[in-house]
Amino acid sequence: MEVAGLVVGGVSLAGLFTACVDCFEYIQLGRQFGKNYQTSVLKLDLLKLRLSRWADSVNHSDSRISVQSEEEIDKVKEVLGQIIYLFEETEKKTGKFKGLKGDTTGMPAGGYPDADIESLHQKMKSLALKRQRRTSFAQKASWALCEEKYFKRLIEDLEPLVKDLVEMFPVVKEQQRQLSIEEARELQGERGINALQEANEGEDELLRESIAQSMVCQAKHKFLENVVNDEVRVRYGDELEDKLVVIGVGSLYEKNKASGKVIVHYGDHYGQGSIFL
Secondary structure (H helix, E strand, O other): OOOOOOEOEEEEOHHHHHHHHHHHHEEEEEEHHHHHHHHHHHHHHHHHHHHHHHHHHHOOOOOOOOOOOOOHHHHHHHHHHHHHHHHHHHHHHOOEEEEOOOOOOOOOOOOOOOHHHHHHHHHHHHHHHHHHOOOOOOOOOOEOOOOOHHHHHHHHHHHHHHHHEEEEEEEHHHHHHHHHHHHHHHHOOOOOHHHHHHHOOOOOHHHHHHHHHHHHHOOOOEEOOOEEEOOOOOEEEOOOOOOOOOOOOOOOOEOOEEEEOEEEEEEOOEEOOOOOO
């Protein structure tokens, strides 16, 4: 089946765009990232989803994107090519390669340390694939990025490039906003949604706002802009008895701050072992 690709001003950039999106799938993050591992995974997912949203808005714009000059088309090619180049250069610098057979989703052996983050990752991946009318990414040997300094540099270089594309055609800005609302609806049931919001600080504002609005409407409780310090213990959530199962939407946690020797727990507590005992 032919892959639905990016078309700007009647010029097909499908192959270049597909190669660009696939780069996000070939990279694996090493366990050396420690506590920053989950945030790093989500940052890559956010950039990929934002890129797919932009392409979808361009391809399906009611006004159909028209360019004023060859320079605009060349600019799109240049940015997409630069994204691919950054991945290639980072791969060369790390010198760490791991060939995989079968699954090339970028998930290291053993899965994610948190099942909620894995579920969220898979949902975001599915959203990007659906926009390209694909069911899987191309099979290719993945490579491992084991040093966090290279990852930080890669993200720092990728973010302005994706931003350049997103802002290149203002006529599709509202369509991108509508797509971000649809994404928020798809993601709102994920238990790792708060981790996504934390990873998304200052990056994809359209998705961040859409998710926040969705969570405000759906949240069980809202914990917003609370500040704690000194030697206190705080739980943002409910204390629940043994064997009590709660289903449905969770709570919203936004811009809470803690300092000093505080102990803070975000989320509900079930059974024994409370931080207050």
